[in-house]
Amino acid sequence: MGATKLSGMQKQVLSLYRGFLRAARSKPTEDRKRIETIVSTEFRKNSKEVDRKNFQYIEYLLRLGHKQLDQLKSPDMVSISSVKIN
Amino acid sequence: MASMAAASTSLQARPRQVVTAVKCFSQGSRSNLSFTLRPLPTRLSVSCAAKPETVDKVCEVVKKQLSLKEGDQVTAATKFAELGADSLDTVEIVMGLEEAFDIEMEEDKAQAIETVEEAAELIEEILKAKA
Numbered sequence: 001m002g003a004t005k006l007s008g009m010q011k012q013v014l015s016l017y018r019g020f021l022r023a024a025r026s027k028p029t030e031d032r033k034r035i036e037t038i039v040s041t042e043f044r045k046n047s048k049e050v051d052r053k054n055f056q057y058i059e060y061l062l063r064l065g066h067k068q069l070d071q072l073k074s075p076d077m078v079s080i081s082s083v084k085i086n
Numbered sequence: 087m088a089s090m091a092a093a094s095t096s097l098q099a100r101p102r103q104v105v106t107a108v109k110c111f112s113q114g115s116r117s118n119l120s121f122t123l124r125p126l127p128t129r130l131s132v133s134c135a136a137k138p139e140t141v142d143k144v145c146e147v148v149k150k151q152l153s154l155k156e157g158d159q160v161t162a163a164t165k166f167a168e169l170g171a172d173s174l175d176t177v178e179i180v181m182g183l184e185e186a187f188d189i190e191m192e193e194d195k196a197q198a199i200e201t202v203e204e205a206a207e208l209i210e211e212i213l214k215a216k217a
Contacts, residue, residue, distance in 0.1 A: 006173065006197065014173055014174070014177050014197065015193060017174060017177050018177050018181065018193065021178070021181045040178075043174055044174060047174065
């Protein structure tokens with residue numbers, strides 16, 4: 001951050017992150033906290049683990065994220081969970 | 087004369103902000119929108135473009151968001167990056183500020199924020215447009 005300029009892809013990721021936090025706001029406090037924790041953990045994990053030059057994979061993650069966000073936005077959806085698959 | 091005395095006290099109390107403001111001024115690019123809003127004499131409002139209350143509130147939110155300790159120094163000139171915030175943290179700070187002030191920040195402008203003072207200035211701009 002800071003003086004460094006963000007790439008278009010980084011902006012997309014941050015915008016998606018914002019979208020998730022916005023969507024979480026509309027949920028009850030309990031669910032909201034859980035959603036925020038999961039989302040933030042997931043983003044931070046990927047920010048460390050995914051090679052920043054691996055554009056294809058990042059684009060895939062972005063698409064996946066947008067799909068999940070659309071689902072989360074639905075009022076019926078109260079929670080998400082993360083499953084670790086080895 | 088009385089106002090002179092008051093002025094010098096206030097300037098001493100916020101030396102860092104004075105320096106910042108002088109710098110902004112010489113660049114001549116920053117708009118100081120809150121001039122007319124301030125109840126203080128015009129000469130004094132040069133010391134900081136954003137109201138101290140706003141700056142304080144921003145500092146509070148930043149501290150809370152980054153889980154900083156009570157003793158940690160956060161001032162108007164503090165850069166988020168100096169506090170160890172990455173770009174994801176900055177998004178969180180902006181979201182926290184939006185909630186605290188009950189406003190919506192534009193994505194482009196929010197992403198350009200680097201310091202507490204810049205955040206405070208943007209917030210006042212939005213609040214002013216809303217009023």
